[in-house]
Amino acid sequence: MTTTVEETLVLIKPDGVARNLTGQILARVEAKGYTIADLRMLEPTREMLVQHYAEHEGKPFFEPLVEFMGSGLVVAVRLQGNRVIEGFRSLAGATEPTAAAPGTIRGDLGRDWGESVQKNLVHGSDSTESATRELGIWFA
């Protein structure tokens, strides 16, 4: 199998940072063998979040999602590795923490809070195009 070194954007969302899970999440990513090429902690602006979630604009969960993501600190990571885009999404698990398999970040550490699936700890880009676009927003 050929090696395909890629970059992806990983976000530790405000619920992950607030619950002091940053270290645990980064440890899982590093243990898998991926490289943290860059990392920053910030409170994203609304403008950044609207760009980041542009594909969801108009959906009922868009405004609450932007509000939640702007409600606290986020850790943004430029992650590198062989097939890291697919690999990180596999480590993260399904969007809904209850449905996410045990062994995944969301499955082991995520909770359902009754309100929505916004608080699912992490984000990972879903394609090379998304990764390039999203890294441009968070590491401008």
Ligand SMILES: Nc1ncnc2c1ncn2[C@@H]1O[C@H](COP(=O)(O)OP(=O)(O)OP(=O)(O)O)[C@@H](O)[C@H]1O
């Ligand atoms: N029905 C929903 N209600 C509330 N929030 C939602 C809903 N669907 C998605 N979201 C939120 O929007 C984010 C982006 O949705 P998407 O469908 O792209 O999920 P994902 O690909 O699993 O997650 P991500 O893109 O964050 O890695 C989800 O991670 C979640 O926080």
